[in-house]
Amino acid sequence: MYFRFRGGWWQEATLVGLFILITLSVAQGWTHGLDEAVRAFCRDHQVTLLRWATIGLNKLGQGVVVAWILGFGLSVLLWWRKRRWQVFLPWAVAFFLTYVTLGPLKIWTMRTSPNSTLPNAVEFFNHEALLPPDSYAMGYPSGHVVNSIVWWGVITLLASRLWEIPMRWQWVMRVAPPVIVLCTTTYLGHHWLTDGMAAVTVGLLLDRLIHRFRWEVILPR
Template sequence: MGRYGWRVDAGLVAGFAVLTGALAAGAFLDADIAVRDWCDAHRPEALRVAAKGLYFLGSANLIASILLVVAALLAVRDRTPRPVLLVLVTAAASYAVVVPLKILIDRSAPHAPWHDAVELFANDAGWSYPSGHVVNTVIWYPVLVVLAERLLRRPLGVRTRRAVLLAPVLIVFVAVTYLGYHWLTDCAAGLLLGLALRRTLARLPLEHAGTSTPAGTLTR
């Protein structure tokens, strides 16, 4: 990660904390509402269906299930538990970090019936902040790169790697906001948290063996 790696991590965590504090104080709430209302007014059926399909690119259940099968096959072929452990540790880390924050921060979804749905720490039923789907795209697609390179026994091309790592993040960020599943700042928080978590996971010795470069390279 380089000599400044932990400083970058601290900056990402600090950014998440500052954004959360600002939202709790009332900042950016009007912008969140304005974005939600604009999306509601500009959502023809064809775009809604397309966004709904793209939304599943951030489904942890779907991604983890597929990658676990691939990891198990690689573990048998290469006679090492590392691929399976990589998937399991990523899933555990995501759950351990994201779920408690969702429970603690108590923010409702954009179309929740509560008058204070946009506010943080306002409703015990709220699970909107941060966006788990955005976090998923940041932490799971590097795992996909690692497993793909292990399967192929060669590194992916730079453009392919960038596309796999970056495109799902952008697509899901836009899709969940456009569909009204998350506030815009839910997704911004998910991006900051996901990058911090990804960088931490990239330090583990589970993904480097058998590949030429760690999949966290592009998040440095």
């Protein structure tokens, strides 16, 4: 058996429940005050050097960087060493799960970014955001934050098959990027705080599903 069906699904159920709670709270407007207060704080504390640093650090959640350059690149390198097609499975599973969840959720909720000049930018189902000058209504949940959780989990898994990495550094590789990206994407105004909070629940859920596969059997060291 290559997938752990047993072992309890309460953690996954909890994450789904939290995502529904956050989504309902945003839809009802309960979190608008918090989101707008965080946006105002970030706008009032823009420092040029810090902004450039956050732009660079935000790449830790960019799909091209984590999925293709790092994730796929490590898969190819591992295949070169092992000559087994199974090395591409972690990448394929992560790509599939993020593709079928993020896109539909973003399209459905139709939320623009804090950088928008629309008076109702914080709201869901924002048809005005589809029109110029915004032409963007795919902010919820944050794709960068989901990527930083899912893909750094895959990157750590693949890297641990290539090199001996102490567990504490594997922990850092998995925890640091999501924390950093949640902060940077909020500070830069790319996403509302609740976009990031919802993304944490989605990312952790997908990460849980990915790591239910018995990679120790599929990809032995």
